Amino acid sequence: MRTKNTVPATHQPTDQLTDELTGITDDPTGMTDEIPDGVTPDTAHVTGRRSRRDLLESRAAALSASDPASDEFDRPLYDGDQLERDERAALRRVNGLSTELEDVTEVEYRRLRLERVVLASVWSEGTAEDAENSLRELAALAETAGSTVLEGVMQRRQRPDAATYFGKGKAIELRDIVVAEGADTVICDDELAPSQRRALEDVVKVKVIDRTALILDIFAQHAKSREGKAQVELAQLQYLLPRLRGWGESMSRQAGGQAAGGQGMGSRGPGETKIELDRRRINTRVAKLKRDIKDMKNNRDTKRSSRAHHGVPSVAIAGYTNAGKSSLLNRLTGAGVLVENQLFATLDPTVRRAETADGRVYTLADTVGFVRALPTQLVEAFRSTLEEVAGADLLLHVVDGSHPDPEGQISAVRAVLADVGGDQIKEVVVVNKADIADPEVLDRLRRHERHCVTVSARTGEGIEALLEVVAHELPKPEIEVKAVIPYDRGDLVSRLHAEAEVLSTEHREEGTFAHAKVGPALEHELSAFAV
Numbered sequence: 001m002r003t004k005n006t007v008p009a010t011h012q013p014t015d016q017l018t019d020e021l022t023g024i025t026d027d028p029t030g031m032t033d034e035i036p037d038g039v040t041p042d043t044a045h046v047t048g049r050r051s052r053r054d055l056l057e058s059r060a061a062a063l064s065a066s067d068p069a070s071d072e073f074d075r076p077l078y079d080g081d082q083l084e085r086d087e088r089a090a091l092r093r094v095n096g097l098s099t100e101l102e103d104v105t106e107v108e109y110r111r112l113r114l115e116r117v118v119l120a121s122v123w124s125e126g127t128a129e130d131a132e133n134s135l136r137e138l139a140a141l142a143e144t145a146g147s148t149v150l151e152g153v154m155q156r157r158q159r160p161d162a163a164t165y166f167g168k169g170k171a172i173e174l175r176d177i178v179v180a181e182g183a184d185t186v187i188c189d190d191e192l193a194p195s196q197r198r199a200l201e202d203v204v205k206v207k208v209i210d211r212t213a214l215i216l217d218i219f220a221q222h223a224k225s226r227e228g229k230a231q232v233e234l235a236q237l238q239y240l241l242p243r244l245r246g247w248g249e250s251m252s253r254q255a256g257g258q259a260a261g262g263q264g265m266g267s268r269g270p271g272e273t274k275i276e277l278d279r280r281r282i283n284t285r286v287a288k289l290k291r292d293i294k295d296m297k298n299n300r301d302t303k304r305s306s307r308a309h310h311g312v313p314s315v316a317i318a319g320y321t322n323a324g325k326s327s328l329l330n331r332l333t334g335a336g337v338l339v340e341n342q343l344f345a346t347l348d349p350t351v352r353r354a355e356t357a358d359g360r361v362y363t364l365a366d367t368v369g370f371v372r373a374l375p376t377q378l379v380e381a382f383r384s385t386l387e388e389v390a391g392a393d394l395l396l397h398v399v400d401g402s403h404p405d406p407e408g409q410i411s412a413v414r415a416v417l418a419d420v421g422g423d424q425i426k427e428v429v430v431v432n433k434a435d436i437a438d439p440e441v442l443d444r445l446r447r448h449e450r451h452c453v454t455v456s457a458r459t460g461e462g463i464e465a466l467l468e469v470v471a472h473e474l475p476k477p478e479i480e481v482k483a484v485i486p487y488d489r490g491d492l493v494s495r496l497h498a499e500a501e502v503l504s505t506e507h508r509e510e511g512t513f514a515h516a517k518v519g520p521a522l523e524h525e526l527s528a529f530a531v
Contacts, residue, residue, distance in 0.1 A: 117142050118178055119152035121189035122160045133405050134372060138189045138211060140322075141371075144343045145218050150181040164199045165192055171203040178204050187214055191375070194243045212239060212375040218344050219378065225348040227296045231385070232347075234289040235377035237282050244275055244282075293381070304391055312499070313362040313474045315354075316389045316425075318417065319398030320409040321369030324432040326350075327457035328398060329366045332467070337366060344369055349385050356471035361498050365392065370413045379419055389422040393475050396466075398430045399445070401437030401454070406445060428453060428469055435459050477501055477517040483529040486511040492529075495522060 119138050123131035131154055139149045155170050164171045165188055178186060185207045186200070192210040201208045216239060219232045304314075317325045321344050326337040333352040339345070350366045365388045379386070389395060397413060399406050410429070417423050429449040431442060435456040446452050453469055455462035477500050485492050493512055496502055500518040507513075511529070518526065 115147040115185045116150055116181070116183045117147045117185040117187050118150055118174070118181060118183045119187050119189065120166065120174060121152075121154045122165065123154050123156050124159050130405070130408070133408070134189055137372065138187065138214075140343055141211070141214050141218065142187055145214055145221070147185065150183050151177055153177060160190060160196075163196065164203060165190070165196045166200070168203075171200060175204040178206055185209065187211070191373070194245070197243075198245070211373060212377070215344075215371065215375055215378065219347060222344055222347050227293065227385070228348045230289050230292050230296070231378075231381040234286060234293065235375065235381040237286050237289070238377045238380070239375070241279065241282050241286075244278055297387075300388075304388075313360075313393045314365060314388075314391065315362055315394045315396060315470060315474070316365045316367060316392035316422075317396045317398060318367050318389050318413060318422070319369065319396075319430075320400060320403075320413055321371050323369070323398045323400040323403075323409070324457050325366050325369065325398045328396075328430065328432060328455070329364060331457045331460065331463055333364055335366075343371070349388055351388075356474065357467065358471065358501075359497055360471070360474065360501070362393075362470075362474055370416050372408070372412045374412075374416055379416060383420060386416075386420040386422070389417060389425070390420050392422075392425055394470065394473050395422065395425045395427045396430050396470075397427050398432050400433055401431040401442055401445070402433045406431070406441065407448070410449075426473060427451065428473060430455055430466060432457055434461055477519045477522070479519065479523045480515075480517050481523055481526050482513070482515050482531045483526045484508060484511045484513050484531055485526070485529050489529075492525060495525075 119135055119142065121131065121135050121138070135152050135154060139152060142149050153174060155166055157167070161167050166174060174186065177183075183206060186204055186209075188200075188208065188210045190210060191212045192200070192208070197208050197210065216232070216236050220236065223229045223232045317329060319325050322342065326335075326339050326346050329335050329337055329350065329352065330339065333354050335350055335352045337346060337350050346366070347368050349368070352364050353361060354364045355361055367388055368382055368385060395417075397410070399409055403409060414423065429445070429452045431437070431445050431452060431454045433456060434442060434454045435458060442454055446454070451469070451473075453462060453466045455466050457463075480503075485496075489511075493514070496514055496516055496518070499522055500516045503515045503517065505512060505514050513531070
């Protein structure tokens, strides 16, 4: 009976073969000109030079093939697969693992992971239709922020619960809905107190945010200019400051000076807690942002005063978000402002030059959109931007005629304008999207609003009528002058046609006689040539 470690002499490799296999590295070249077994001299030129290991392994394979039973025995001649250098250095592509989308229309949604949200609101005042419209607007806000709305629930109460916003039982029902839908976020249609948010999170076991946090998140995504980013950051910090909280070590005292190193007397003290340190840093950052925004406001005021000095009237476009303000600006001036069917798609104000039919120059400014219950932090942070409305000579209040509640939009916008002093400006209500609006709604708005124009920025319907209204409502120069302007002062003649209301002109031998109504600045320039 053979043992595993004994091999018949007839099948035992020769000492020479063993020595060659184990000492293969002794030859620095590792190549041989020997012709292997089974290769005739006639075909040797096809095989070429082969490595010594190939030859030795072929001989070992031949010895193994001569006795099938020899597979049972340990042979220290082969020590596993030896990967070549290029195989070890290369990455092998594994097919079938790619999750790349074939439909390019979904690329925008794949830029971030879409959160799955459930909307919740308390109906405490108004009609059921008003409450449902507010919840639909919250759904549009959530979609704009980059989430998928799964469900919306509403509770009828006289006032929100002071502890959990909902009642305790309804909060448990909300948790069951969250679990059933597989949601990871709950968005409430009101601004929650810090204690309400924490208590509701403890019940539903997922993240809870309120309407204010959602709007701030949208503003943070859409702010592009330096001023816009600073304003959004300021609003976010002011919202975050009263909502700071910590757990465990984050509430512990921070040792100051040499106290942490045990340096003894004079260096011990209570120090600051981590939350106090965070508050101090936020307050420092808020103070810096306010200084920066104030400097930017000075630049904006300088530009505005320059236009006022030259007597250039200004028209401001204001209105509810997604009412079509940017579309209207593009239609009137060709500004090329971004137009998206989203809430708060554009935040940065845009000012463009325009002319009336009789050649008078004025500026047209697009402002940030408004929304119901616009966070007070945003109103304060964007006050310098909203002052473009307060300093305008004419306000075009754009309303979405296709919205279910256009009157509610008008009331919400006017409430915000009153906070910044824009309620004292001459207002023209521009009802946009007339091509898809209900004719009865348009008629109702025309009857209720004194100065009302119906337009469609998409099709151009009513734009000519709007331009006529703007030209008629713009302030006109009231100082009547008569002057003979020398021919070498053609700049004054040009300013007359651009800034004044020219009644008549006549070319005389000594210069151009002009009879016009001008502003105070131009009157001073023409006083030297007055007749």
